[in-house]
Amino acid sequence: MGDEFDVIVVGAGPAGENVADRVVRGGLTAAVVEPRLAGGECSYWACVPSKALLRPVDLVAEAGRVPGLSMGPVDVGAVLARRDEAVSHYDDAGQVRWVEGVPAEFVRGRGRLDGARRVRVSAPDGSERVLTARHAVVLATGSTAAVPPVPGLREAAPWTSHEVTAATSVPERLTVIGGGVVACEMAQAMHGLGARQTTVLVRGDRLLDRMEPFASELLAESFADAGIEVRTHTEAVRVERPEPGGKVTVHLPDGPPIESDELLVATGRVPATIGIGLETIGLPGKGTVEVDDSMRATAVEDGWLYAVGDVNGRALLTHMGKYQARLCGDVIAARAKGERDDLPSLRDTADAYGPPQVVFTDPQICAVGRTEAAARAAGFQVRAVEYDLGSVTGAYLLGDGYRGRAKMVVDEERRVPLGVTFAGPGVAELLHSATIAVTGEVPLDRLWHAVPAFPTVSEVWLRLLEAYGL
Numbered sequence: 001m002g003d004e005f006d007v008i009v010v011g012a013g014p015a016g017e018n019v020a021d022r023v024v025r026g027g028l029t030a031a032v033v034e035p036r037l038a039g040g041e042c043s044y045w046a047c048v049p050s051k052a053l054l055r056p057v058d059l060v061a062e063a064g065r066v067p068g069l070s071m072g073p074v075d076v077g078a079v080l081a082r083r084d085e086a087v088s089h090y091d092d093a094g095q096v097r098w099v100e101g102v103p104a105e106f107v108r109g110r111g112r113l114d115g116a117r118r119v120r121v122s123a124p125d126g127s128e129r130v131l132t133a134r135h136a137v138v139l140a141t142g143s144t145a146a147v148p149p150v151p152g153l154r155e156a157a158p159w160t161s162h163e164v165t166a167a168t169s170v171p172e173r174l175t176v177i178g179g180g181v182v183a184c185e186m187a188q189a190m191h192g193l194g195a196r197q198t199t200v201l202v203r204g205d206r207l208l209d210r211m212e213p214f215a216s217e218l219l220a221e222s223f224a225d226a227g228i229e230v231r232t233h234t235e236a237v238r239v240e241r242p243e244p245g246g247k248v249t250v251h252l253p254d255g256p257p258i259e260s261d262e263l264l265v266a267t268g269r270v271p272a273t274i275g276i277g278l279e280t281i282g283l284p285g286k287g288t289v290e291v292d293d294s295m296r297a298t299a300v301e302d303g304w305l306y307a308v309g310d311v312n313g314r315a316l317l318t319h320m321g322k323y324q325a326r327l328c329g330d331v332i333a334a335r336a337k338g339e340r341d342d343l344p345s346l347r348d349t350a351d352a353y354g355p356p357q358v359v360f361t362d363p364q365i366c367a368v369g370r371t372e373a374a375a376r377a378a379g380f381q382v383r384a385v386e387y388d389l390g391s392v393t394g395a396y397l398l399g400d401g402y403r404g405r406a407k408m409v410v411d412e413e414r415r416v417p418l419g420v421t422f423a424g425p426g427v428a429e430l431l432h433s434a435t436i437a438v439t440g441e442v443p444l445d446r447l448w449h450a451v452p453a454f455p456t457v458s459e460v461w462l463r464l465l466e467a468y469g470l
C-alpha cells in the first residue's frame, strides 16, 4: 500500500467524502482519513437522526389539522427503531464501500498534520502511518458541540446534539440551553415524543435569532400551544447533578431553579481543529481555518492546504459543505493539471448570498439570502413585502387553522430579491424556488412570468409580487 497520494482528505463527513469524489473524477488519487464513522456527524448524530425523530412529530401535527383524521399515540419504540435504521445502526460499512468505490483509499485513524503536505495517522490499534500529498491536503474535520463555561455544567455530563439524536428513551422532563436550530428542533422532537415538561432557556429575546422576527414568533406560538415553555432573557448560571445520570438542577439568574431528568446543551459549535497539528505548519492550534473562495487556506504558503465544511466556519450546513467540497475538489484537480482555476464554477459565490436553510420544526422555518435587517446593515436600498400564508388557497387546503407567513426582501436599485423567508407547515420544499430567485438574481419583472400552479402553497410568490406592486 503506497503512502503517497495526490490529495489527502482529513475527515470523512459529507464535505470530506465529496472532495475525494471530485478530485478522483478530476483524474487524481486520494486518501480519506477518518477515526470514527465514514459519513461524519451529519449521517449519525446530526441531520439524519434528528429528521428521523422529527418526522412523526410533524405528521401528528399535520394530521391534527385535517378534520376526520386522528393519530393514535406515537409508538416511541418504533420511532427510535426507524431512527436506528436511518443511521445504519451506527455502522459505516456502506459509506466505506462508497469511498472505496470512488475509488479512494479509506484510512481508519485520527489524522494530524505533520509539517507541509504530511498527515500522520494514528490507527485504532495504536499503529501509525505517515501519508504525503503531492498536491493538497484538505481539512474536513467538521465541528463539535460547544459547552459554555457554566459552573457545574460539564460535570453534569449534559446531553449535546450527539446524545439527544442518539437517545434510547425520552426524558420525562427536559431542560434545553440555547435557542438556536438544534435547541428548537430537538425540544420539539422530544416533546412530541412524550417529554411531559420541556423548558427552553434562551439568552436573547427570541428563538432562532438569525431568522426574520415573524418566524421566531410563529415558532414560539407553536411551542406555547404544544406546552413547551420558552424562557427568554435568561441563562443557566449554575448546574447541579449529584448523581451521574440522575436529576439535574439548573439555576437561573433569578427565580426558582428548574429540575429535570435531562439537560440538553445546544449553544453552537466549535471547529474540530484542536489536536490536528495546525501548529506544525505555523497556524494557531485552534479556531476555524480561514479560506479564500476556492477553499484554500489563506495563511498557508504554497497553497497546498484547503478546508471545507464546518471547519472553515463559512456555513454550518451539510449542503453548503458539500457545495464547497465539489468546487474545492475541482479547483485542486485544475491546479494540479495546470488548467485554468478561475472559472466561475471554481469559486464559492453561494455563501455570500446567505445560504438556504430549513429548520424542520412545526411550523417549518426556511430562508435564503439576507433578512431585512441584514440587507439594511449591508447598505442595500431595501423594500420588504410580507404575506399571510394562511390566505393562500393551497396552504388553507393543507389544514384548518393553517398559520404561516412569507417575506421577500428586495434590492430596490436592481429590483431583485435579496432574501426570502417562509414559515408555515409544509414550506420546506418551497425554499429551492427562493434559492433560485435569490442566487439567480432574477428580476421581479421576470419572476412575474413564473406562474405558480393553483392550488399550491407556491402561489404565495404571486401574492408577494402583488404586494410589491406588480
Ligand SMILES: Cc1cc2nc3c(=O)[nH]c(=O)nc-3n(C[C@H](O)[C@H](O)[C@H](O)COP(=O)(O)OP(=O)(O)OC[C@H]3O[C@@H](n4cnc5c(N)ncnc54)[C@H](O)[C@@H]3O)c2cc1C
Pocket: 010, 011, 012, 013, 014, 015, 016, 033, 034, 035, 036, 037, 038, 039, 040, 041, 042, 043, 045, 046, 047, 048, 050, 051, 109, 110, 111, 112, 140, 141, 142, 143, 161, 165, 182, 272, 275, 276, 308, 309, 310, 311, 315, 316, 317, 318, 319, 320, 321
Ligand atoms: C443536531 C444537528 C442537526 C443538523 N441538521 C442539519 C440539517 O438538517 N441540515 C443541514 O444542512 N445541516 C444540519 N446540521 C449541520 C451538519 O451536521 C453539519 O454542517 C455537517 O455535518 C458538516 O459536515 P462536515 O463534513 O464539515 O463535518 P462532519 O459531518 O462533522 O464530519 C467531520 C468528520 O471529520 C472527522 N474528524 C474529526 N477530526 C478528525 C481527525 N483528526 N482526523 C480524521 N478525521 C477527523 C470526524 O470524525 C467526522 O466524521 C445539523 C447539525 C446538528 C448538530
Ligand SMILES: NC(=O)c1ccc[n+]([C@@H]2O[C@H](COP(=O)([O-])OP(=O)(O)OC[C@H]3O[C@@H](n4cnc5c(N)ncnc54)[C@H](O)[C@@H]3O)[C@@H](O)[C@H]2O)c1
Pocket: 148, 149, 177, 178, 179, 180, 181, 182, 183, 185, 202, 203, 204, 208, 209, 235, 236, 266, 267, 268, 269, 315, 316, 317, 357, 358, 359, 360
Ligand atoms: N435544520 C438545519 O439546517 C440544522 C439543524 C441543526 C443544526 N444545524 C446547524 O448546526 C449549527 C449548530 O446549531 P446550534 O443550534 O448548536 O447553534 P446556533 O448557532 O444555531 O444556536 C446557538 C444558540 O445558543 C445560544 N448561545 C450561545 N452561547 C450561549 C451561552 N453561553 N449560553 C446560552 N445560550 C447560548 C445562541 O444565542 C443561540 O441561540 C447551526 O449553525 C446550524 O446551521 C442546522
